[in-house]
Amino acid sequence: MPAQTPPSTKKAQARRSTDKAALSPAAAAGRQSEEPWDETACDAIIEQLWTLRGKLLAYEKSLAPHLETLDPGYRTSARNFAHYLRLRQSDRRPLQESLARVGLSSLGRAESHVLANLDKVLGILHRMTGKPWHPPREDEPVGMESSRKLLERHTDELLGAPPPERAVRIMVTLSTEAAADYGLIRQLVQSGMDIARINCAHDGPDEWRAMAANVRRAAKAERRPVRILMDVGGPKLRTGALPAGAAVLKLRPQRDEFGRVVMPCLVGLRASGASLPVTGASAHVGVDAAWLEQLELGDHLDLTDARGARRSLRVVLREEGGALAECARTAYLVAETRLKRRRKGARPRSSSVSDLPSPEGTLQLVRGGILHLTRDANHAPVFKSKRKQQLPVPAVACTLPEIFKDVCVGERIWFDDGRIGGVIRRVEANWLEVEITHARDCGEKLASDKGINLPDSQLKLPALTAKDLEDLAVVAQEADLVGLSFVQRASDIAALRAGLAQLGKPDLGIVLKIETRRAFENLPELFFSAMASKAAGIMIARGDLAVECGYERLAEVQEEILWAAEAAHMPVIWATQVLETLAKTGLPSRAEITDAAMGERAECVMLNKGPHIAEAMRTLNDILRRMQAHQAKKRSLLRALRAWTLPSDIKSQ
Structure with missing residues (x-):
């Protein structure tokens, strides 16, 4: 149905006396309002709403060929969505303020049934001003109840x-x-x-x-x-692999607030390459299988750790395929560490340790520092100082090097869910130079397989x-x-x-x-x-x-x-x-x-x-x-509140 044309101002003025009689219960009772009802203002609102209504329907009509290609169950929703998009293309706050002043819906909760909500407001305004109203329901894709059922x-x-x-x-x-x-x-x-x-x-x-x-x-x-x-x-745009850190195992006993050992560290000894856990062990190392078979309860295992500190372990459990040793002092075991068995009356024998955990490789980044993001591990640039000494610049590859053709200087880049941020300062064929602009005062560690976000870039992935x-x-x-x-x-x-x-x-x-x-x-x-x-x-x-x-x-x-x-x-x-x-x-x-x-x-x-x-x-x-x-959704529901009772007597303190 074609949109109705708003009645002329002259016709509205001819009915002014009738309109005033039907205008407001407050006015009929002789009460004064802080903002007296203004018929001229209502006429202006009506005109704005009719204009808006025409724009909503015009936009829907422009999309008609596309809407026909949608699933039949979504076409009605698509019409309402088109109305909502057109509604939000301009600032409607002045119109909302005008509607609120006369106590009407300000379209702030109209999302699910835009045209129906607008028509209801138009209908009320017509009744308030004594103008005839014929609801153009055939234009409305959904109403309040039908929109709820559609969702x-x-x-x-x-x-x-x-x-x-x-x-x-x-x-x-x-x-x-x-x-x-x-x-x-x-x-x-x-x-x-x-x-x-x-x-x-x-x-x-x-x-x-x-x-x-x-x-x-x-x-x-x-x-x-x-x-x-x-x-x-x-x-998956992520950081590539980084070299693992040095293989080292820290053995640390539990101490109380006075520094006294309350629980020694329990380390499991098993044959190199074995994976079966040793009962009670909090950490494991591999040792020579023949040497392991000769261990007995009470044996002491002397070592010099990575710092040069002398330490001793004691075997407290033997089981098939393994042994459990306790350590009462902090020690750092590396691949060069040897365990020398000490037993009274027996010849000392030793074994190297293996299967030490390698910590995940990381890069330490600080604000103002530089990071190179490369196509792969072989494309990290090397810069030299005047003394021909290489200056190490942190570098990491990315999993999708095709992004290099889509990024530009000055665009932002984020790593690891936004923990580390930077700006691209240089774009080369095989690497990007990133200046770190966002990190904690103490710096941040960037590991492999961490997400990369490029919010400013037009990626064609x-x-x-x-x-x-x-x-x-x-x-x-x-x-x-x-x-x-x-x-x-x-x-x-x-x-x-x-x-x-x-x-x-x-x-x-x-x-x-x-x-x-x-x-x-x-x-x-x-x-x-x-x-x-x-x-x-x-x-x-x-x-x-x-x-x-x-x-x-x-x-x-x-x-x-x-x-x-x-x-x-x-x-x-x-x-x-x-x-x-x-x-x-x-x-x-x-x-x-x-x-x-x-x-x-x-x-x-x-x-x-x-x-x-x-x-x-x-x-x-x-x-x-x-x-x-x-x-x-956006609407507050006023169910009865059981938490409070109505006070019968309010006393000032």
């Missing part, structure tokens, strides 16, 4: 039906142990896990299949549905790698929905859908992981592309997103994503560090309890793995059940 339907199709006690689902990332530990999976299902997440960036197909089998077995045993999400790894396409075969067999990591553009989604179609799973649910600045900026394009799928949703991956967009802006960004998803009637997974301290240590922080409560505004909350994951699940379940009575 529920889309969520059920992707994530499954919610449990009876709460509306928000709980997703748990499975650890490697879940492949072999059915009891762990059973405990998670009993604690309320609705969706199990398998991260294909770790482990391999055999482990993934074992995890999925355990999930299905536990779900069947508990008689409750549990869906499986499998994330494809995506292009595809979201699906060759490995991801291979992994899709397992995903199509085992998963109910697939997570697309590092999605940035609509073509990434098209590639995933094409891959699933080739595997005979075109209707497999898709979850877009919003974890880069580019994905956030392209959100409308991504949403429309995802709506071509029968079941689609998004995950707000707040870890990488915070690094890419800046921690200061994360709160704003995650809010905007939630609003956009509500307008698209698309389910949201609230992820990253939810109750992480509780899951890892057993004790929550106050801030993460509040953060978990924020998750009630999503359709699913994801927990990461940890030794106390079952307790974290019980806590999250309790928080979500409580908060659903207080909050629905």
Whole structure:
């Protein structure tokens, strides 16, 4: 139906006396308002709303050919999403202020039913000013109730039906142990896990299949549905391998506050190359097998450690294939260390030590320092001083050298989840020079296999790698929905859908992981592309997103994503560090309890793995059940508060 034309000001003035009579109960009662109702102001608002309404419908019409290509179940949602995008293209705060002054909805909660909300406000304004109103309902894609049902339907199709006690689902990332530990999976299902997440960036197909089998077995045993999400790894931009540190084992006894030894360090001796642990040992070293067989209880093993300090161990346990020795003083064992057996009446015999742990290689970086990021370990540049002496510059390779053609001088670069930050100062064919601008006062250590983020760079990496396409075969067999990591553009989604179609799973649910600045900026394009799928949703991956967009802006960004998803009637997974301290240590922080409560505004909350994951699940379940009575998306719910009683007598102190 064509948009109605606002009535003229002259006609409005002709009905002024009638309008005033129907205007306001407060005015009829003779009461004065601080801001008297102004009919002229209402007419101005009506005109603005009609103009806005026309713009919303015009934008929808411009998208009509594309909307026809979407899944039929999402076309209505796509129309509403188009209205929301057009609504937010201009600053609506002056209009909101005008609406609030006359006591009307200021469109601040209109996401799920934009045009219907606007029409309701228009209708009320027409009634207030005595103008005729004929609701143009055929233009409205959804109303308040139908939009809620659409979101529920889309969520059920992707994530499954919610449990009876709460509306928000709980997703748990499975650890490697879940492949072999059915009891762990059973405990998670009993604690309320609705969706199990398998991260294909770790482990391999055999482990993934074992995890999925355990999930299905536990779900069947508990008689409750549990869906499986499998994330494809995506292009992993990480630091390359670094040389391992020197192999050294520190033996340190436990001491009390006075420095007295209360528990000696217990080291296991086993044949070189053996892996069987020695009973009671906190550390192990390899020794000569024949020498080991000759050890007896009470033997003393003398050594000179890496510092030149003389130490002695005593054998306190012998068992098949090993011996246990205690050390009462701190010692540092290296490959050159020899253990000399000392026994009364016997000839001394010695053995070298082996199988010492090699610490992970790291680079020490400080603010103002330089780091070279190279194509591989063979391309680190060498600079010489005037004295022809080499100046060591920390250097590390990256796993995706194709980024070198996409970066520019002056762009920011972050390492290890934002712990270390820098700016690219020089770009060469085989290496980048990075000035470190963000690190602690004492410096930071950068290790291998740490994430790299380039928030300012226009990277042309595809979201699906060759490995991801291979992994899709397992995903199509085992998963109910697939997570697309590092999605940035609509073509990434098209590639995933094409891959699933080739595997005979075109209707497999898709979850877009919003974890880069580019994905956030392209959100409308991504949403429309995802709506071509029968079941689609998004995950707000707040870890990488915070690094890419800046921690200061994360709160704003995650809010905007939630609003956009509500307008698209698309389910949201609230992820990253939810109750992480509780899951890892057993004790929550106050801030993460509040953060978990924020998750009630999503359709699913994801927990990461940890030794106390079952307790974290019980806590999250309790928080979500409580908060659903207080909050629905952006809207506060005013249930009866039982915590307070009405005071009958207020006494001043």
